[in-house]
Amino acid sequence: MNEHILIERDGAIATVVLNRPEKLNALTKPMWQRLGQAMRELSADEAVRCVVLRGAGGKSFAPGNDISEFQTERSNFEQGKAYGKVLHGALSAIADCRHPTVALIQGICVGGGLEIAALCDLRICGESSRFGVPINQLGLVMAHAEMGALIKLAGRAVAMEILLEGRVFDAREALDKRLVNRVVADEQVAAEAYATARRIAQGAPLVARWHKQFAREIESGAPLTEAQLDEGFRCYDTEDFRIGYQAFLKKTKPAFEGR
Template sequence: MSDLVTLSVEDHVALITLNRPEVRNALNFPAYDQLERHLKTASADPEVRCVIVTGTDPAFCSGDDVREIMAAPKPAVAPPPVVKHKPTPAAMAALDCEKPMIAAINGAAIGWGMELALFADIRIASEKARFAEMFIKRGLICDVGGFYRLPAIVGPAKAAELLFSGDIIDAAEALRIGLVSEVVAHEALLDRARAMAARIAVNPPLALRYMKEGLRRTAYGDPHEIGSWAIETIRLLMKTEDHREGVASFLEKRAPVFSGR
């Protein structure tokens, strides 16, 4: 299997890079699997003290690969029953990562790409970054990041605006509302992320682990229950006519017409 997501470690910093630039780093099922595996590897590696997540230019992550995931033909034989109450594995691998995580957002972070950015502890954006919780445009809801992290980061009202509208915001607006901590020139992004990771990585690993755990407990709480509810609801919505219309309109490059069914 090709490296759809890569992992490298240098000076106690793991760099995880989404590597499907031809589709703006959209995630298909193998890419999700590789992302989950690399996040778990970085979390378990005693040599890693900080993790950077980024994408190969021109995008950070444009979300699910619509053609391979949402518009894929249904199998001729019904799949086995899906186990209930299990959040998205890659999402939980990111949220359960014990090492501080920096998202170096080098371009579009759309749909699950924005979720991935939200899973990070610190977000640094290139001036070219764009953000959107675009699930509503496909007749779906967001994953655990939009419900669990976004309201705590930007406030409930601004989170509701982003989730209900699916609007795209630029890096300057993301900085204004506190979605990112800083915006830098595009060519300086990875160097800036590495510099911050180096400042973190010199600190004692056990204290870093518990500092992150303390922040998670006080700022966010437990993501497992909302993650389970979100994935079950997404499965339900994927059977609706509005979801099919959202996907078809995207592929046909036209405005959708939703019916409430």
């Protein structure tokens, strides 16, 4: 199933491609398995500074799971639980990625596709993109591990509206609901997403990873320990800090080393 989840590299920017355009990039169980593996591999790669997630073909990010699998892979409680373990493992790998993540959304971003995008740090879509989670028409629920990301992103009221109505809506409404960061012309989505990725990659990579870590710690709601608070000052001992402030004083562009 490696050919259905591709990893492309352009310097410090990695792209993970959902590569099943003939099915609008609908995800199968093996695709979820490989997606999680790919994200864990990239998270461990010190040379990576940003990960872009996108669908192949330009017509769809992903419409969610391939429903044709339901009879063979999700036809009862035990199968559903086993499938959920794989799916949730992939979603956790996206959420836990140490590097910044950008969802490049063209066309359909529905169901599991929206779940993937919701776990990215930034989401950029085209004007004709469509969003929603119409699983109430399948008799299917969004499990706790999936629903939490949607609530955290858009709030409980919006998450419940999306799930209870099962309506598919346009990009402008998605922006109003805080599901995406930016809406651009369809032909500009890729250019804007990769320009964003380049801006991220040009920043100090340790700083980006720290900011993601701090956000997770704050969102956990647990009291911060002294060690966690001290982490907010460890940047002063890094080579990147020296490079950054000296470049600022010299009015030159910093070339961060990630150390």
